[in-house]
Structures are given as C-alpha cells and as structure tokens.
Amino acid sequence: MSRQHIPVRAKNIVLIGFMGVGKTTIGKMVADKLYRDFIDVDIEIERRYNKTIPEIFAQHGEGYFREIERNTVIDICDNKQCNIVSLGGGAFKQEAIREKCLDSCLVLFLDLSWDHWKERMDLLIENRPVLHNKSVDEVQEIFDERQAIYAEHNARVTTDNLNPEEVADYIVEILKLGWELHQPLS
Ligand code: S3P
Numbered sequence: 001m002s003r004q005h006i007p008v009r010a011k012n013i014v015l016i017g018f019m020g021v022g023k024t025t026i027g028k029m030v031a032d033k034l035y036r037d038f039i040d041v042d043i044e045i046e047r048r049y050n051k052t053i054p055e056i057f058a059q060h061g062e063g064y065f066r067e068i069e070r071n072t073v074i075d076i077c078d079n080k081q082c083n084i085v086s087l088g089g090g091a092f093k094q095e096a097i098r099e100k101c102l103d104s105c106l107v108l109f110l111d112l113s114w115d116h117w118k119e120r121m122d123l124l125i126e127n128r129p130v131l132h133n134k135s136v137d138e139v140q141e142i143f144d145e146r147q148a149i150y151a152e153h154n155a156r157v158t159t160d161n162l163n164p165e166e167v168a169d170y171i172v173e174i175l176k177l178g179w180e181l182h183q184p185l186s
Helices: 023-034 041-049 053-060 062-079 095-104 114-118 121-127 136-150 164-182
Strands: 012-016 038-040 084-086 105-111 155-158
Touching: 012 023, 012 095, 023 038, 023 084, 023 164, 038 041, 041 053, 041 062, 053 062, 062 095, 095 105, 105 164, 114 136, 155 164
Parallel strands: 012 084, 012 105, 038 084, 105 155
Antiparallel strands: none
C-alpha cells in the first residue's frame, strides 16, 4: 500500500490499547484541549447501525462486528482529518486497519500494565462481549496476546499512575513537540 501524503498537523490522531485503558475519556480530553473533533469508533458504529456493540455481537457474531469495524475505521481514515479517534481494543487485530491507520494517521498506544488493568476488570465486563464468561487467566491471555498488535504504533504513552487529565496533557505536549519538529509554523 502506498504511503499517503497528509501533512503531519492534519493527520488524525488514533488511540489504541486494551479495553478500558481510557481511550475514550482521554481522547475526548485531548480533542477538547486541541479544539479538534473526537470520534469513538464504537460509538460511531452504534450510531451508524443503530445497535449497541453487545447487541451486534449477540445478533450477528464477532465476525460481522469486525467487518463493520474495519469499514468504519477505513471510512474515517479516508474522509476525516485533524480528528482524535479512539479505536476499539480489538481493532488492531485486523491488518487492514493497522495498515490504514499507520499509513494515514499518528497512532498512539495507551499502555497500561496488567496489574493496574486487572483492578478495573469488574467495571468493564458488562459492555464488553469479548470478556464475557472468561476467567481472569483467560483475560490475561488475551491481554498478553494483544501486546504484539499494539506494538505497531508511532508513540507509546505509559498510563500507570497517571490520571486521565495527566495523560491527556502529556499527549498534547508530545503532539505539539512533534508537529513543531516536523512541520514548524514559522
Ligand atoms: C473490543 C473492544 C471494545 C469493542 C468491542 C471489542 C475488543 O472496545 O470494540 O467490545 O475486542 O477488545 P473498547 O476497547 O473501547 O472497550
């Protein structure tokens, strides 16, 4: 796939990472701080298909969800610029999504350690079909497997011991530094 030539300041900022690391909360904050629009891909899918994510999984299965997830992400990448976009935690399993995002956007990996993540697990299960009927060990297996797909990113942000506001401030800082370095305003 050929590289798209999008000026660095215009590229969408894509947040990746495991379920519940704070992609939506932090993404919204980053968007507010930069006066940009925010898109949560799961919310966008629910809006476009008029069903919740658990309903889509229950009625059509994960395969169908992954197909519409892929189409939605590619559509956003092709038609939006300057947006802050949070991806579902499993989106980067798909090569087409990884390639598209790495080709046309800046991809930031929100990295939370397993020890910190597992404290949040009970709060996350209800709306995450991927976690249903799984033991803690099984979830840890998925968590560990997913680290390989998240390894494909432009920058990693370690979020252990930081609150969402601190993570958002840090992201804004590194974005501004990167923009200035690659596309100075003066
Ligand atoms: C999924 C993560 C969810 C959602 C779907 C599948 C996954 O998004 O896309 O339930 O496979 O990790 P969040 O990461 O926003 O919870």
